[in-house]
Amino acid sequence: MSLFIDLHIHDIGHEAPNHISAEQLDYFKTTDFGYLCNPCFSRNDLGAQDKHLDELVETVKGSEFVDKSVLLAMDKPYDKKVHFYVDNDYTLERVEKFQDILLFGASVSPARPNAIKALHVAKEKGAVLNKLLPNSQNINLSDPKYDSFWDTMRELGLPLLVHTGSQHTIIAYDNKYGDPSLLKNAADKGVTIILSHCGTPEYLNTTIEMMKHYSNVYGGMAAMARPSRSEFLLSLAENTEVHNKLVFESGLPAMPVPSLLGQDILEATKDIKNPLDVYCIALKKLGFPEDIFYRGAELLNLS
Ligand SMILES: [Zn+2]
Numbered sequence: 001m002s003l004f005i006d007l008h009i010h011d012i013g014h015e016a017p018n019h020i021s022a023e024q025l026d027y028f029k030t031t032d033f034g035y036l037c038n039p040c041f042s043r044n045d046l047g048a049q050d051k052h053l054d055e056l057v058e059t060v061k062g063s064e065f066v067d068k069s070v071l072l073a074m075d076k077p078y079d080k081k082v083h084f085y086v087d088n089d090y091t092l093e094r095v096e097k098f099q100d101i102l103l104f105g106a107s108v109s110p111a112r113p114n115a116i117k118a119l120h121v122a123k124e125k126g127a128v129l130n131k132l133l134p135n136s137q138n139i140n141l142s143d144p145k146y147d148s149f150w151d152t153m154r155e156l157g158l159p160l161l162v163h164t165g166s167q168h169t170i171i172a173y174d175n176k177y178g179d180p181s182l183l184k185n186a187a188d189k190g191v192t193i194i195l196s197h198c199g200t201p202e203y204l205n206t207t208i209e210m211m212k213h214y215s216n217v218y219g220g221m222a223a224m225a226r227p228s229r230s231e232f233l234l235s236l237a238e239n240t241e242v243h244n245k246l247v248f249e250s251g252l253p254a255m256p257v258p259s260l261l262g263q264d265i266l267e268a269t270k271d272i273k274n275p276l277d278v279y280c281i282a283l284k285k286l287g288f289p290e291d292i293f294y295r296g297a298e299l300l301n302l303s
Contacts, residue, residue: 008249223251
């Protein structure tokens with residue numbers, strides 16, 4: 001039996017070396033971002049980071065479908081003010097406490113000094129993928145100066161999980177960096193790429209073209225039952241020719257909102273409390289094939 005892996009849940013940390021700027025804390029108050037809206041975060045209370053992990057762990061453990069989730073660190077911009085940073089070793093330590101259900105998702109920006117060495121270190125420490133959020137890390141991933149970085153990722157067998165589309169939760173420097181076509185270089189280099197959020201809201205068509213053109217490019221479904229993305233999830237459900245390139249990710253603590261997906265989905269999920277299960281049932285009901293739930297394990301070579 002294959003493992004059902006959720007490739008995308010977010011870690012957070014207040015204390016150094018992690019960082020959340022005052023502006024970012026204010027920004028969280030304006031977003032509807034699940035657990036992060038708990039009052040501890042706006043008070044910058046260190047206990048909030050543990051409460052956040054407890055809630056994630058409880059959700060994954062309580063899921064009827066998901067076996068394991070990848071907990072993601074978050075690298076920072078290296079040429080701009082840092083608003084949000086989650087250190088790799090910090091996230092790794094938290095993953096190690098719950099090894100039966102969490103996997104380590106490292107975040108190494110190619111703009112980081114000694115980035116290639118950091119990729120090797122992350123791999124040695126058990127990272128199953130590398131996550132980037134170029135809009136907020138202020139990196140143009142099409143820059144040829146990153147070619148050797150992509151070569152290293154391919155050689156290490158580290159897939160790239162990359163946020164695509166505009167970014168609404170972490171302060172962004174340039175939302176144009178969420179354009180999936182900027183990943184052509186990395187795709188040509190043979191890196192396995194998961195385009196998180198399928199480029200929505202702006203770049204769904206580009207994502208579909210990339211998935212069709214490159215055998216090593218996939219579409220990740222994180223946080224797509226949300227107000228800015230739900231209409232694109234519905235059109236993706238109709239677009240069956242790319243279903244064999246989609247892979248499940250939840251994007252927790254971004255919570256699914258089943259009412260956005262129609263009366264049938266609302267009815268089918270109304271008694272389900274676990275947000276992972278709500279999202280899984282919604283996707284099944286929308287007609288996405290079961291394969292999307294097991295593709296993550298394949299891409300991470302864990303099946
Ligand atoms: Zn994310």
